[in-house]
Amino acid sequence: MERNKVLEWLKTEDEEKLQELWQEADLVRQQHVGNAVHLRGLLEFSNTCSRDCHYCGLRAGNRKIERYQMPEEEIIACVQEGADYKYGTVVLQSGEDLSLDVEWMAQLIRRIKKETPLAVTLSLGERSREELALWREAGADRYLLRFETSNETLYQRIHPARPGIDINRIELLKIIGELGYEVGSGVMVGIPGQTYEDLANDIELFRTLNLDMIGVGPFIAHHDTMLGQAAKKEAIISPNQVPNTELMTYKAIALTRIACPQANIPATSALATLNTPTGRELGLSRGANIVMPNLTPKKYRALYEIYPAKACIDETAADCRACMHGRIRSIGRDVGTGRGDSVNKQAS
Numbered sequence: 001m002e003r004n005k006v007l008e009w010l011k012t013e014d015e016e017k018l019q020e021l022w023q024e025a026d027l028v029r030q031q032h033v034g035n036a037v038h039l040r041g042l043l044e045f046s047n048t049c050s051r052d053c054h055y056c057g058l059r060a061g062n063r064k065i066e067r068y069q070m071p072e073e074e075i076i077a078c079v080q081e082g083a084d085y086k087y088g089t090v091v092l093q094s095g096e097d098l099s100l101d102v103e104w105m106a107q108l109i110r111r112i113k114k115e116t117p118l119a120v121t122l123s124l125g126e127r128s129r130e131e132l133a134l135w136r137e138a139g140a141d142r143y144l145l146r147f148e149t150s151n152e153t154l155y156q157r158i159h160p161a162r163p164g165i166d167i168n169r170i171e172l173l174k175i176i177g178e179l180g181y182e183v184g185s186g187v188m189v190g191i192p193g194q195t196y197e198d199l200a201n202d203i204e205l206f207r208t209l210n211l212d213m214i215g216v217g218p219f220i221a222h223h224d225t226m227l228g229q230a231a232k233k234e235a236i237i238s239p240n241q242v243p244n245t246e247l248m249t250y251k252a253i254a255l256t257r258i259a260c261p262q263a264n265i266p267a268t269s270a271l272a273t274l275n276t277p278t279g280r281e282l283g284l285s286r287g288a289n290i291v292m293p294n295l296t297p298k299k300y301r302a303l304y305e306i307y308p309a310k311a312c313i314d315e316t317a318a319d320c321r322a323c324m325h326g327r328i329r330s331i332g333r334d335v336g337t338g339r340g341d342s343v344n345k346q347a348s
Contacts, residue, residue: 001258006200010242010251018251025254025287032261033289037328038340039321040089040121040266041082041295044304045070049095051125054158055191057222057305058095064224066303069097072108076115078295078317083116085321088339090118091144091292096125106138113139119339121184126167129175136179141339143176144184145169146215150201154193158227173209182342184264186215189252190244192227194219199242199252207259212342213290214263216252217270219244220307246274250286257287262343266290272311279311280324281331290340291328293320 009021046069049058057065070078079090090112094100109120121142122135132143147169149155161167169185177183187202188194206214221228242248249271257265267283269292275282280291294312296304301313312320328335 001255003200003204006203006255006259007196009255010196010199010248013247021251021254022286025257026285028258028261029265029287029289033264033343036289036334036336036340037284038089038264038290038336039085039087039324040091040290040292040340041079041085041087041118041317042091042093042292043075043078043082044093044294044296044300045075046094046097046100047300047304048097048099049125050098050162051096052160054160054226055219055221055228055307057224057307059225062222062224065305068300068303069094069100070297070300072104072111074297075108076111078297079112079116079118081317082295083118085293085317086337087293088119088336089121089142090116090295091121091123093123093144094125100124102131102134106134109135109138109140119341121182126169126172129179132176132179132181136181140181142182142184142213144186144213144215145173145176146186146188147173147205148186148188149191149194149198150187150205151194151198154191154198157193158191170205170209173211182212182344183209184213184215185209185211186213186217187252188217188219188244189249190219190242192219192241194242195240196242197240203252203255203259206256206263210344211260211263212344214256214260214265215268216249216256216265217268218246218249218274220270220273222305222307246271246279246282249274250282253283254287264290264340264342266292268292269294269311270307273307273309276311281327284328284333285331291324293317293324295320
């Protein structure tokens with residue numbers, strides 16, 4: 001799809017015309033990744049973070065949050081529950097925690113790979129090549145690292161680097177691929193200062209990087225952050241500002257599917273937060289093929305508050321599984337089996 005057409009779709013509000021986009025994205029999805037919706041069991045095992053991003057509730061400077069790190073046996077119990085549910089993948093996610101013991105993490109990965117058939121996805125932030133290589137050797141299969149926005153100036157404005165450390169996330173994504181991981185990345189839709197041209201550039205970068213997984217979700221700032229406080233005081237009125245709406249997120253998902261037909265694309269929990277009754281279903285009908293039911297124990301879920309009012313924080317893992325199965329079947333799709341490995345990797 002040519003750039004001017006991408007921009008046209010991003011800006012259109014014509015509901016009748018948008019039906020064409022939804023139908024094309026759904027057809028491309030069906031042709032390239034099939035009808036199955038694969039479930040990735042999400043385990044938010046630590047909310048400790050060393051970064052001070054201007055939108056995230058886990059930021060290091062947030063003194064109001066109660067920090068936690070799950071012990072190994074508790075993690076293994078949750079992972080085993082995911083295996084019992086036949087999810088195929090566990091996603092181990094935390095804040096960017098520099099206190100996390102690298103060898104402990106490697107041992108945890110080895111144990112999961114030994115005791116379960118699950119694929120292991122890591123989402124642990126910016127890490128050195130040596131750390132990433134160790135975890136890959138331990139058996140980790142996939143790594144998720146969002147670049148958030150392709151606009152470098154905008155990225156630095158909302159996501160300050162650690163003192164004395166300047167890591168280019170695009171280059172780091174390439175290293176992750178070189179190490180043999182399936183590579184996942186993504187962006188936020190509607191960051192203050194993000195233009196339609198920026199979002200079109202994001203979609204083009206997805207295609208250029210040939211990503212295995214792409215997450216596209218709405219920008220939602222936590223109230224205990226700089227951007228969360230600013231949002232209370234002033235409205236964004238620039239005509240070229242991308243809105244952080246449900247509709248804009250669907251458009252970005254659909255265009256991403258058309259640009260990257262073989263990628264795994266989730267209907268995110270952030271999308272469900274904007275529209276709890278049908279957000280995931282609409283995402284799945286407009287290009288997505290992945291959902292991520294939560295394996296995190298209830299006592300921790302409210303503490304992993306990246307943004308406020310997250311969907312499903314009061315559900316048990318069993319509740320979440322039953323809900324996801326029902327949602328998938330309600331739109332005539334199949335619940336995926338197996339690991340749901342990248343079509344890109346299978347082709348190569």
